[in-house]
Amino acid sequence: MDGEELTEQETALYDRQIRVWGVDAQRRLSKAHILVSGMKGTVVEFCKNIVLAGVGSLTLVDSREVTEEALSANFLIPPDENVYSGKTLAELCCDSLKDFNPMVRVSVEKGDISSFGGDFYDRFDVVVISSCSFATKKLINEKCRKVSKRIAFYTVDCRDSCGEIYVDLQNYTYSKKKLDETDECQLQYPSFEEAVTIPWRALPKKVTKLYLAMRVIERFEEAEGRNPGEISIADLPGVLKLKKELCEAQSFNESHVPDALLERLVSDTSEFPPVCAILGGILGQEVIKAISGKGDPLKNFFFFDAIDGKGIIEDISNPNPGS
Amino acid sequence: MASHQRSPAIKGAKVLMVGAGGIGCELLKTLALSGFEDIHIIDMDTIEVSNLNRQFLFRQSHVGQSKAKVARDAVLRFRPHISITSYHANVKDPDFNVDFFKQFNVVLNGLDNLDARRHVNRLCLASDVPLVESGTTGFLGQVTVHVKGKTECYECQPKPTPKTYPVCTITSTPSKFVHCIVWAKDLLFAKLFGDKNQENDLNARSSNAASSSQQAEDVFERQNDEGIDEYAKRIYDHVFGYNIGVALSNEETWKNRNRPKPLYSRDVFPEEPSQQNGNMDKNCATDDPLSVSAMASLGLKNPQDIWSLLENSRIFLEALKLFFGKREKEIGNLSFDKDDQLAVEFVTAAANIRAASFGIPLHSLFEAKGIAGNIVHAVATTNAVIAGLIVIEAIKVLQRDANNYRMTYCLEHPSRKMLLMPVEPFEPNKSCYVCSETPLLLEVNTHRSKLRDFVEKIVKAKLGMNCPLIMHGPALLYEVGDDLDKDMAANYAANLEKVLSELPSPVTGGTMLTVEDLQQEFTCNINIKHREEFDEEKEPDGMLLSGWTQAPRVEKDDNKTVGNGGSSTSNASSAMPVEAEEDDDIEFVPTGKKRKVGEISKATNPNLSDVADDDVLVMLDGENLDINKKKKLQ
Structure with a gap:
């Protein structure tokens, strides 16, 4: 059957990684279809990794035009107006990504990510969205969950030197090799909405402060009707006020959401390129795991902060789903 | 921190990157995006197809060109x-x-071998430039x-x-596939296609007299009138049939081992192999x-x-026929190369x-190539x-933010979430022979080792020196x-062949040698201690270097006699290590470190004890051996 065996060309190109994850995983990768939305630094890093890995296809969504900010952590677009004028971010990134690996089909989907219907998502195995509002995240997550097949859903965001990845693999079964035996493992993921509405007092002890701070910023942007990242130091008083309200409403100790952290997150919203590389790398690895069905996947949040250098996994899910 | 992009510490920094491979490509990109404006990059390699899956700055059309450029x-x-x-x-250089x-202002390593890492470490120490190693x-x-x-320092x-x-x-009692690979690559391949003057243990079996191994030398030469089919079959029968038969005659060896089966071409091939000839024309294109x-x-x-x-x-x-038919000119000069398809076959x-x-x-x-070429896993x-x-560390170094330096491990399975x-870096090891004195x-047996x-x-x-100079007090022994x-x-060349105790300025127990690398x-300084016997298995070098902390000491066993004895044995075994290929992005992982970071060793190799005996993979630096063994099993 076509595509059952790797070609000689694929074997030569992917030699080093086949030695890591095996021929079988490589075959699955070559049949996987990925959708990404929001072509900023972190997503660009992710796209590079996944195109190099040899997925079947990658579809880009981002109809924004090039701005100086969009260029700052993006190595796919030459800073030359003659090249980028009149094209969208997705189109420009597509041109460069095609070059990285001729065996991957890279294309652009025009339009607004939140307007696509359920059939649209049916074409994909993995959906990664970035730089979009709280409402859009929830909406797309729900659409992916309604499709009959299982779509692996991810969000990724980088603010200043901090970053967050969210993962929803729904009901996920995977194999885990222990010495000579292979164990079947199962995980149950909450939806994005389920996860972020878990009362803060019910969260794991010592949950990273970054999780809480990101939720405050998300709610603030939502309440103010801002685009993601459309926030500045002038908004700090409003953000602190919202934090107080959220904590009080949940009888949650305010000191778990430090003002200094919120201040950092609002004062510089541009992406820090080393953090983009780190998040894009971790996300790439996770998507490869989810496609190949091999290895423990991340459940269900990952955080990185360059200030302390920790890359932390948090499991934010209701211990008794449905109760 | 993002505003660091505009920081003068970054803008004004002059950075040296060593290595433009897997880590190097990513690093150069991230440095440029982060606002670095003066970057120097050294790499001796050229681009290969197997690099393209991760060294994203390179394309198919660049194969063969300089990575750095x-x-x-x-x-x-x-x-x-x-x-x-x-x-x-x-x-x-x-x-x-x-x-x-x-x-x-800072040196950033993205190297693939221990040797170069140690060299850069020393230059950074000598020039007092901070090093970020990876x-x-x-x-x-x-x-x-x-x-x-x-x-x-890197060598503490x-x-x-x-x-x-x-x-x-390798020569007589292989028990793992890797032993067969080392035999095929370092002995048989080298014997048939490599430099004829190189010492080679292919026919040296413990009990054989010197005369018979002398005779056996000629077996590998193709006779003038010998047809290529005939020659290939004769080699086959000699190394897989006759030699095994000779080995079997030494009953002592097989008391506690499974006896090998001699293989002769006439038994393996259902009919004359010449009639099974491959189609050489396919290679003419x-x-x-x-x-x-x-x-x-x-x-x-x-x-x-x-x-x-x-x-x-x-x-x-x-393959033997193709070497003689298509690549005869290279015979005598070949050394194994993992990118040489016929050699791998x-x-x-x-x-x-x-x-x-x-x-x-x-x-x-595919597997054999990985083992023979010491191919490193890379994504x-x-x-x-x-x-x-x-x-991130380079920026801290440039801002002299010493309290926040961290060594960071990237793990496959989370440890404490x-x-x-990140782990706080260790202080210099006071007994490090590199960064302390x-x-x-x-x-060493000063009467036997040259x-x-x-x-x-x-x-x-062991010391990783490039241009050594050896002194005994004021007397210069070698340079x-x-x-x-x-x-x-001529003097130094003559000294090389002398045993230590017979040098013009004799080196014996109690002598202190000074070894220097000018570059x-x-x-x-090395204190010499004379010792008569060495265990051939545990100390194949016939020497034992120690003196800095945690060097694993080998138990001394004076009762054991060394089979082949003498320096010729240690010569031969030094040819045994699977050669490091200058290929990939190496690896060094925290398995060896037991201080302070106990949880990491546990985190990265929990199953270690179960697999410690499985040598499926042989890694170049040896540093990541345990990890890779484990990896193979997953």
């Missing part, structure tokens, strides 16, 4: 206004001396910061040396010697398949036939993560350099 050009396309200087050269290093293998990686006087903890195998395991293939002529396609004994035998004969087939004879499971060409994602971490685990101790043994196995292999006068050079500006 192509990487520079690619990054300048999206950051045209910064300065990137590329050097297509070996970092060990004398041009890159202490003065060269002194011009930089390595990856598969999903694992590590970044460390080395600032002279503040944190430990001894690095395991490459795995070596006792000669007799190209003139590129590296694309001649026995697999192609025999119609075998999938490198993942495990061939039968018959298929391996056909490949063996066909020959070694795979020979190793598998030997494995079949010894009852060891056979392996595919783009880990390199990207590690490059990001390097830049962490996938990226602590003398080393060498136990100065050459000392230079090759200790000064170069390397282009500008030596003739008499001196690295690094000196160390």
Whole structure:
């Protein structure tokens, strides 16, 4: 059957990684279809990794035009107006990504990510969205969950030197090799909405402060009707006020959401390129795991902060789903 | 922190990157995006197809070109206004001396071998420039910061040396596939196609008299009137049949071992192999010697398949014939190269036939190539993560934020919820022979080991020196350099062949030698202790170097007699380690470190004890051995 065996060309190109994850995983990768939305630094890093890995296809969504900010952590677009004028971010990134690996089909989907219907998502195995509002995240997550097949859903965001990845693999079964035996493992993921509405007092002890701070910023942007990242130091008083309200409403100790952290997150919203590389790398690895069905996947949040250098996994899910 | 992009510490920094491979490509990109404007990059390698899956600055059309130069050009396309200087050269070249290093604010390593890492470490110490060191293998990686006087240097903890195998395991009693690979590659391949003057233990079996092994030498020569088919079959029968038969006659060897089965071509082939001839014409389409293939002529396609004994035998004969038919000019000068298809086919087939004879499971060409070529596992994602971490540490170094330096481990399985685990760096090891001036101790038989043994196995292999100079008090025993006068050079050459105790200034127990590398500006003293006997299995070098902390000491066993005895044995075994290939992004992982970071060792290799005996993979630096063994099982 076509595509059952790797070609000689694929074997030569992917030699080093086949030695890591095996021929079988490589075959699955070559049949996987990925959708990404929001072509900023972190997503660009992710796209590079996944195109190099040899997925079947990658579809880009981002109809924004090039701005100086969009260029700052993006190595796919030459800073030359003659090249980028009149094209969208997705189109420009597509041109460069095609070059990285001729065996991957890279294309652009025009339009607004939140307007696509359920059939649209049916074409994909993995959906990664970035730089979009709280409402859009929830909406797309729900659409992916309604499709009959299982779509692996991810969000990724980088603010200043901090970053967050969210993962929803729904009901996920995977194999885990222990010495000579292979164990079947199962995980149950909450939806994005389920996860972020878990009362803060019910969260794991010592949950990273970054999780809480990101939720405050998300709610603030939502309440103010801002685009993601459309926030500045002038908004700090409003953000602190919202934090107080959220904590009080949940009888949650305010000191778990430090003002200094919120201040950092609002004062510089541009992406820090080393953090983009780190998040894009971790996300790439996770998507490869989810496609190949091999290895423990991340459940269900990952955080990185360059200030302390920790890359932390948090499991934010209701211990008794449905109760 | 994002505003650091505009920070003067970054903008004004002059950065040296060593390595433009897997980590290097990611690092150069991230440095440029982060606002660095003056970057120098050294790499001696050229681009290969197997790099393209992760070294994203390179394309198919760049294969064969300088990595450093192509990487520079690619990054300048999206950051045209910064300065990137590329050097297509070996970092060990004398041009890159202490003065060269002194011009930089920080050095960032993305290297693939222990030797170069140690060399750069010494230059950084001598020039007092901070070093950020890194390595990856598969999903694992590590970044460390080395600032002279503040944190430990790269060599404060001894690095395991490459795995070596006792000669007799390779020549007579293989028990693992890797032993068969080493035999096929370092003995048989070298004997048939390599330099005829090289010492080779292919026919040296413990009990054989010197005369018979002398005789056996000629077996490998093709006679003038000998047809190629006839020759190939004769070699086959000699190494897989006759030699095994001779080995079997030594009953003592097989008391507690499974007896191997001699294999002769007449038994393996259902009919005359000459009638099974491959179609050599399939190889005529190209003139590129590296694309001649026995697999192609025999119609075998999938490198993942495990061939039968018959298929391996056909490949063996066909590959031998192709070497003599298509690449005769190279015979006598060949050394094994993992990118030489025919060489890989020959070694795979020979190793598998030997494995079949010894009852060891056979392996595919893909697997055999990995073992023979010491191919390191590598994926783009880990390199990207590690490059990001390097830049974060580099920025701290430039801002002299010493309290926040961290070494960071990238783990495959989270430990205490962490996938990226920062750890405070260690203080310099006061007994480090590299960054402190602590003398080393060498136990050696001064009546038997030659100065050459000392230079090759200790000064170069263990101390990692490039241009050594050896002194005993005021007397100069040995020196390397282009500008030596003739008499001196002859003098040193003569010294090399003398045993230590018979040197013009005799080296005996109690002597202190001073060894210096002028390029690295690094000196160390070695106290000599005379010792009569060495265990051939545990101490194949016939010498034992110790003196810095945690060097694993080998139990002394004076009762054991050394089989073949003498320096010729240790010579031979030094040829045994599977050679490190200058190929990939290496790896060093926290398995060896037991201090302070106990939880990491547990985190990265929880199953270690279960797999410690499984040598499926042989890694070049040996540093990541345990991790890779584990990896293989997952």
